[in-house]
Amino acid sequence: MERFCALDEEQAELFRSILGRVGDKWSMMLIGMLQQGPYRFTELKRMTRGISSRMLTFTLRQLERDGLVTRTVYAEIPPRVEYAATELGSTLVGPVMAVAEWASQHQREIVRFREAYDAAQDDAGDTPRVR
Amino acid sequence: MERFCALDEEQAELFRSILGRVGDKWSMMLIGMLQQGPYRFTELKRMTRGISSRMLTFTLRQLERDGLVTRTVYAEIPPRVEYAATELGSTLVGPVMAVAEWASQHQREIVRFREAYDAAQDDAGDTPRVR
DNA sequence: CCGCATCCTCGAGGATACTG
DNA sequence: CAGTATCCTCGAGGATGCGG
Numbered sequence: 216m217e218r219f220c221a222l223d224e225e226q227a228e229l230f231r232s233i234l235g236r237v238g239d240k241w242s243m244m245l246i247g248m249l250q251q252g253p254y255r256f257t258e259l260k261r262m263t264r265g266i267s268s269r270m271l272t273f274t275l276r277q278l279e280r281d282g283l284v285t286r287t288v289y290a291e292i293p294p295r296v297e298y299a300a301t302e303l304g305s306t307l308v309g310p311v312m313a314v315a316e317w318a319s320q321h322q323r324e325i326v327r328f329r330e331a332y333d334a335a336q337d338d339a340g341d342t343p344r345v346r
Numbered sequence: 347m348e349r350f351c352a353l354d355e356e357q358a359e360l361f362r363s364i365l366g367r368v369g370d371k372w373s374m375m376l377i378g379m380l381q382q383g384p385y386r387f388t389e390l391k392r393m394t395r396g397i398s399s400r401m402l403t404f405t406l407r408q409l410e411r412d413g414l415v416t417r418t419v420y421a422e423i424p425p426r427v428e429y430a431a432t433e434l435g436s437t438l439v440g441p442v443m444a445v446a447e448w449a450s451q452h453q454r455e456i457v458r459f460r461e462a463y464d465a466a467q468d469d470a471g472d473t474p475r476v477r
Numbered sequence: 478c479c480g481c482a483t484c485c486t487c488g489a490g491g492a493t494a495c496t497g
Numbered sequence: 498c499a500g501t502a503t504c505c506t507c508g509a510g511g512a513t514g515c516g517g
Contacts, residue, residue: 226450227375227378229450230375230445231375233445233448233449234369234445235445238366238369240362243361243365244358252459253422255478255479256478256479256480267512268480269510270509270510270511271480272481280464281459282458282459282463283456290492292474295478303459306448307452310444310447311445313441313445314361314444315360315361316443317358318360318363319357321438322360324413325412327413328412328413329412330429331415332410332411371490386499387499387500388513399499399500399501400502401490402500403499404490419499422498425497425498425499425500426498426499427498427499478517479513479517480515480517481517482513482515483514483515486512487508487509487510488508488509488517490505490507491506491507492506493504495501495503496499496500497500497503
């Protein structure tokens with residue numbers, strides 16, 4: 216309340232929900248990868264270094280549910296399943312990449328800030344250093 | 347690997363680290379609030395409905411460490427501490443708001459996708475419904 | 478090959494109480 | 498007022514094993 220209107224309660228809630236959706240450990244990476252074209256489950260698993268089957272399945276299901284990704288099953292033996300980004304999914308990539316670019320543009324600056332901050336903390340801890 | 351180059355291993359790592367930094371439960375809301383001008387600890391705590399002292403302190407420290415927020419202590423009684431967004435902090439708001447706008451522009455669409463998906467799931471569960 | 482079920486760990490973050 | 502310290506909960510997510 217007060218003069219804080221740029222991000223009211225409701226906006227904040229919506230915003231957090233979408234960041235939660237998209238800001239998790241794997242979603243954006245998957246959306247990003249699927250921009251290149253359809254991929255199979257195992258391909259995604261290999262490309263997304265370190266993801267567990269459990270999480271890959273789960274994350275893809277979420278994205279599918281939200282209409283960001285499609286899942287196509289081919290009745291073959293052995294089974295083949297392809298995932299692809301939807302149009303909606305593609306529109307998300309732009310804004311999110313903007314954040315990514317901000318990240319890469321300012322990372323050095325942030326690292327320097329961190330070092331300065333940590334150094335200042337160490338100095339502060341100088342006096343009461345003995346135990 | 348392969349044809350996935352838009353978001354390589356390193357980029358993905360950087361990107362996740364920044365999303366982790368900024369995509370947590372409170373950071374963006376605080377940055378957003380501090381756009382309106384400096385605020386005191388208790389003001390922020392009141393405005394940020396539901397945050398604990400512990401998390402408010404912690405989040406503000408992180409933001410300060412990253413150079414996104416400044417912390418100014420006034421040697422008064424009772425003590426007064428003011429937090430404000432830095433220039434760097436302000437530049438983050440744009441990109442992140444772009445994601446927020448995407449969220450609000452597409453939320454209905456997503457809700458519809460979810461409903462459709464859930465309905466389809468229920469239908470699939472129709473046959474083996476008994477127990 | 479695709480993916481579900483189960484178990485288990487670990488850390489984010491809330492509640493509470495206390496200080497300068 | 499502006500935190501710090503401690504304890505505790507709870508859910509994200511990894512590991513493993515099985516099934517179509």
